[in-house]
Amino acid sequence: MFYLIGLGLGDAKDITVKGLEIVKKCDRVYLEAYTSILTIGKENLEEFYGRKLLVADRELVENNADIILENADKEDIAFLVVGDPFGATTHTDLVLRLQQQKIKFQVIHNASIINAVGCCGLQLYSFGEIVSIPLWTETWQPDSFYDKILGNYKRNLHTLCLLDIKVKEPTLDSIVKKTKFYMPPKFMSVSEAADQLLQILEKKQSLSDQELTLTHSSLVVGLARIGANDQEICICSLSKMRKIDLGLPLHCLVIPGNSLHPLESEFLLQYAVDDKELQLLKH
Amino acid sequence: MFYLIGLGLGDAKDITVKGLEIVKKCDRVYLEAYTSILTIGKENLEEFYGRKLLVADRELVENNADIILENADKEDIAFLVVGDPFGATTHTDLVLRLQQQKIKFQVIHNASIINAVGCCGLQLYSFGEIVSIPLWTETWQPDSFYDKILGNYKRNLHTLCLLDIKVKEPTLDSIVKKTKFYMPPKFMSVSEAADQLLQILEKKQSLSDQELTLTHSSLVVGLARIGANDQEICICSLSKMRKIDLGLPLHCLVIPGNSLHPLESEFLLQYAVDDKELQLLKH
Missing domain, CATH: 3.30.950.10 (Tetrapyrrole methylase, C-terminal domain)
Structure with missing residues (x-):
């Protein structure tokens, strides 16, 4: 399963309870880091989640999305986005790829600007x-x-x-x-x-x-x-x-x-x- | 302190981690129940939060807001809104009253439609x-x-x-x-x-x-x-x-x-x- 999870706008605790539960159980967790930023850093998020995050920059998301989606049919993968996952076109594109590859996915909404x-x-x-x-x-x-x-x-x-x-x-x-x-x-x-x-x-x-x-x-x-x-x-x-x-x-x-x-x-x-x-x- | 907390759109777990912490510690918690609804009921929310909720209907919010704001300068009061707190004009009005009465408040944003x-x-x-x-x-x-x-x-x-x-x-x-x-x-x-x-x-x-x-x-x-x-x-x-x-x-x-x-x-x-x-x- 592939999860697109909105982080909201403020700090680590602005993730939803549902979102946090998913982050904790996933095999890999990516942090999208180019369409927006949280005012707190990646390290603070890692500390709060109790796990390492993989940074997904523009190059990875737009040119090498297959790396992100690897094994998503067998494993649980989360993709964290500041604000709401549908705030940027590039995430819609990622969802289209999931559908084309018949990978199940779930969206966890959150506040955006x-x-x-x-x-x-x-x-x-x-x-x-x-x-x-x-x-x-x-x-x-x-x-x-x-x-x-x-x-x-x-x-x-x-x-x-x-x-x-x-x-x-x-x-x-x-x-x-x-x-x-x-x-x-x-x-x-x-x-x-x-x-x-x-x-x-x-x-x-x-x-x-x-x-x-x-x-x-x-x-x-x-x-x-x-x-x-x-x-x-x-x-x-x-x-x-x-x-x-x-x-x-x-x-x-x-x-x-x-x-x-x-x-x-x-x-x-x-x-x-x-x-x-x-x-x-x-x- | 008065807290306006967005509940998001889905179920009880769509509240943010920050929002849940506040709900648990407040003296009174109101659930606004007329500008929107969650698909789950009040009882499910109460069970998840482990506490009773007071229902705030239109009459209470628009005509008797003072009851909601009572002792907000000394106690912690939460006001829960489906979606984001600024989705409806009536909540902006509530914030204006808080400012007029110099009551401190905090907004916890969440997803809205x-x-x-x-x-x-x-x-x-x-x-x-x-x-x-x-x-x-x-x-x-x-x-x-x-x-x-x-x-x-x-x-x-x-x-x-x-x-x-x-x-x-x-x-x-x-x-x-x-x-x-x-x-x-x-x-x-x-x-x-x-x-x-x-x-x-x-x-x-x-x-x-x-x-x-x-x-x-x-x-x-x-x-x-x-x-x-x-x-x-x-x-x-x-x-x-x-x-x-x-x-x-x-x-x-x-x-x-x-x-x-x-x-x-x-x-x-x-x-x-x-x-x-x-x-x-x-x-």
Whole structure:
């Protein structure tokens, strides 16, 4: 049997009771370590489970999944994913392989940022399409995510922006060589996301003078380490968010819709970093 | 300290390890029992936790929250919610009261249908706004949810439709009397939801002849008891869904966007109830 087990968002104890029982009895346990991270490390998980974990990086999951699935028809194998197992496309792909090979599997769900984001007080029913914001390089600066955010905003829907994670990505240079060199891990912060959004606003400004659009003073919500004991939430203008440091990863950014429900405004007020900006929330 | 604890979706063991530890140590433990239900009963939860639970119905939570919060500054009180604590507006309201009364609180997240719906193979990144479908009566047949579904569909986004739950609702007749009488609990099924959607389509047909719209033959996904051992998923045309019986609650319905990613179609194929309809998925 193959088990896909969500670990939730905080620490080792955010696994479900059912999930923990399975981890303890399995023959092999993989920890998926590139679509997300827990704020605690692999060692802490190993200590809590009382067993060794095998790290499953992008290369193993996407190019050598057969190693993970080996003997899954005879043995019990667990595949641990931060958040919920269906948060990333790559896990759907793994399930398809299981089905093709007629290997039995079970999914143990858990919280992911997609539902836990409700803790900022914005109603989950009022979120539109989720967007991913990629970390720009000097030569690669895509901005199609902005149109999705604006589309949600105009329809009065909030946007959850997932921020780029780069773990064990080969350097451009090394891809052509036989031995791969990897870039250091990099987790995009709310300030980097705000900075990229502001750059897009500057570029598009002339086009959208007459339209309902985001501006430098639009209020946005920054979230860090949701589900962990030291989680942080703050609300301020987009231009202020550029200077906010929410500390260690993972971060995400929420762009609220054009008008808020009174219950949402009231809830968000507690996270405001600037009294003057609060007034904007009250209308 | 006041704890809001998500129970997840399946059975007693879907609580997190952290959540279970808290339940065991609290002075009082409430089970919220009107915005959702677990497929297992209160007695099973009590047996697993080794303690009694207090049922929190709509009246208690919305009109007498002070009883729940009593002594929360001195004692440890847990409030258990099926799914994740921020799935329903009413819990956000409870958190606001905690803040107003300066009572410390902690949230233990868990899976909810909002992220677990990913198990049907449709990518969570491609879902638009969530809609709630209310159960019609003879005299009350609102259909504004249809426009939201159509809006998502046209933008190529999937719609998660949460289906109506009526637990401990007073009868119309009894509201004016001193003693309230309650209607029997009622959980909307995928076939009832499909039936209401078809009735809306018939009404709107003449208006939308030229437009991209849903039809009787649009493929929809029915889901029942997601996260439980006996979960069921099926995909078929809207008109066929009207006749599908997925058994015990809770059900939800997904209306996929106008075109699917190949990985999504491939995944959905396994749940198709009719070979001929499969062909529609392949384009």
